[in-house]
Amino acid sequence: MAAPNKGRRQAGSPGRPGRTLALFLIAMVALTGGMFWSGHVTPRLGIDLAGGTSITLQAKNTPGKPNAINKTNMDTAVNIIDRRVNGLGVSEAEVQTQGDKNIIVNIPKGTNSKQAQDQVGTTAQLFFRPVLTYAPGTPTAPEPAPSTSPSGSAKPSASGKPQADSSASSKPSPSSTTQGRAVTDALKKAPTPTPTPGASDAPAGSATPDPSATTPPPPPDPATAALEKKFTALDCRDEASRTTVNQSSGPKDTIVACGQDTTGKNWDKYILGPAELDGTDVSKAKGVLDQQRGMWIVQMDFTSGGTKKFQAITGKLSQQQPPMNQFAIVLDGNVVSAPSVAQTLGASAEISGSFDQASAQNLGNILSFGALPLSFDVASTTTVTAALGGEQLHAGLIAGAIGLALVIIYLVAYYRGLSLIAILSLGASAIMTYTIMSLLGPGIGFALNLPAVCGAIVAIGITADSFIVYFERVRDEIREGRTLRPAVERAWPRARRTILVSDFVSFLAAAVLFVVTVGKVQGFAFTLGLTTVLDVVVVFFFTKPVMTLMARKKFFSEGHSWSGLDPKRLGAKPPLRRSRPNLLEEDPPEPPQRRSRVSAAPTDSKEA
């Protein structure tokens, strides 16, 4: 389609400008009518113009699962995040994938963006792992703290501010009497522990009780030695080490992890056995206020399978000596709490720690809705206040108005009367762009953001360029000594080809950008593509017919000095054409193709 469309009509014949124009105007009125009818009279604004928060999550490659980042998993993640965010009662939050590994969460202004932020990035990969040993969270020799009992609770990673825990002691559990912080609903006397299912390499914790359990079991193999080394070197105070230390391990590995103690100030580090349960074993979780202790806890109910596993692990652990009688609740690689177990437990458990209401409810929410199939990094968060957004929109609109005014002034100065056609065409372009953008809001969820506004402004130039190409062609024809009407018709096929080729290049750029890029760039590319297509539509179905009609008007055809088509001004020679009239008034249709000429025929789709 970047080649002239030969089938359309005789190149150079005036066609029926009136009819084309009428059709175009009908389409324009229909679009405008549709816009008003649908009630979306303004384009939907993006976060950066309307205010709100936009969070970009980037899926991380998990080792051992090379193909985890796929469409299915991404869609699952979007659904879960959507449920979490909307579970907060956040209204109109949008969660969508972008590109192949990004998820964008847009939260409009007026909702608790902070809370949502805490929720979205949390993958909620929950594991219950037996504790093998632990130590204060600084690089040390791997010795368990000799006298203190393990700190039982830790601040969940996802919570906001740590709160002073009600249990000031470093006792493992704030539970009233038992040490077992995993409290059963009704302290069900559990049946005898069932053997651990499928734990091939049984955690050291489930080995025969080691009476002198002050040191971890001696390293039997290099892997364990490496683990020891890791454990020794680990500095939990450093956030980066905390997150990277067990990044490469799967649920079946023995890992090193960090957790905060109850005060939320000090870190402990743990060596943990393979996971015995995971988040999928949790059927329901919610943050509740424990009336007795006056603190917020997260209560979990297990599925039937989970209950069995939980009984098994607690049964085993309760036989052990400290510190191996503890199990750690590990959320996203951090130990949330590590209660010790005094008896076999059953169908439910609770996590306590330095929760406040929000963090307890958040964690409950997250655990209920399940773990994300992928882990995500929060790649960027943009919070824009409504005031700032409004300001930016305002500035963008002013810039657009200035740009438009400058272009119009230039066109008027240079093209005089002809510029009227250009201005009308620009107006038509503007109306089309605006209505289509407004309709695309509800249609495909298009939101106008600042880069898109920029794109629209830049497009003013692109659109005007097409008119210039055509006008210059017409003027060239007049310089040849032609009268206006044939000039207009003869100039068209050539100008048309130039316009199509150059617009196709612009469109190609926009399309490529739209496909490969993410985020802000996409909005820009979309606008650029849209305006390029509209440019072609307007030039073909508006500018050209109007030009043909104008050519019949005396003002133009007689070359009034203000028409911009004054032959004298253009320096045309008086025509000496009567000698060969046959060649003048008809443009030979496209010449036969030469050998050397390959005609490209891309894309009628552009006009579609």
Next chain:
Amino acid sequence: MSRLGALGARLYRGEVGYDFIGKRKVWYGLSILITITAILGLAVQGLNMGIEFKGGAVFTTPKTSISVAQAQTDAQAAAGHDAIVQKLGNGTLRIQVTELSQAQADKVKTQLAKDLSVDENKIAADIVGPSWGETIANKAWTGLAVFMVLVVIYLAIAFEWRMAVAALIALIHDLTITVGVYALVGFEVTPGTVIGLLTILGYSLYDTVVVFDSLKEGSKGITKQTRWYYSEVANRSINGTLVRSINTTVVALLPVAGLLFIGGGVLGAGMLNDISLSLFVGLAAGAYSSIFIATPLVADLKERDPQMKALKKRVLAKRAAAAAKGEPAEGAEDTDVRYDDEAEDVPGGVATAAAVAGPRGARGGRGRPSGRRR
């Protein structure tokens, strides 16, 4: 403007003209110099990458009376990193802190809200992880590569491979210059910059395509005449479309200038400014390269073609012969003869008054139109 119109006419007819192609060595030299400067600037100074590429946070506060120095002290105390504070035109502060994690950034925001005694929700924050910028950059590179491949294929089909190659070189030239300007001046590179840079892609080719289009038309059937050789035709094409190139460039630059003015003048900094700045530089470079680089390159490439070599030989020989006879040399610019009065002497040729901006016999003496159609 009328004088401009007349000049346009004379340019169009080739009465006046500048020898762009003949001086191409000068342009190439100039461009190579600029490119080397740009590359040196990149190598020595490097690009000033914005927060978005290094990871960090940008906070925008509401209008405040607090001083820049005060805000800087507060921000640094809260973040533990260096902070760059700008006061914008509208009395708001823009505070940038590099290498902040999400959690730290939240703390800083809270602290800032306290220091400025405003509601935390009134502070806009843009927090970016270090990997995000990398993602954006990688995607941009991918886009660039994909686009270049596609556009070369397309131009090779629409025109010919030589033009595609020349356009690609011109495009790379524009991008290098733009990036170089950024390195030398030390403008900050943000996603907005990248957007602008990528837009140049489509746009820098616009003018080039306009010139190529007229060149393609003007050189049709060039081997069937002996009045001009290719470079001369190319030069005519440039001159003939000069007004068009200037106009399209000016019209494209005007809205961008509006953006630049508003972005810089009103908002102080931000997306509008970043996009328009790189666009402005790139568009100017694009206009230059379409005239001074792309077309001369095509001519250079084309002149290596044996057919064209032979043509040039013929043309020059003919001129030499004519000169020896004391006739006015072919191709001399005398415009008193009009081809309409001339007999056609090319078999199968129909002398249309082809509106080509290439040489026309009509304009150049007693020749016949070379831009003829069959």
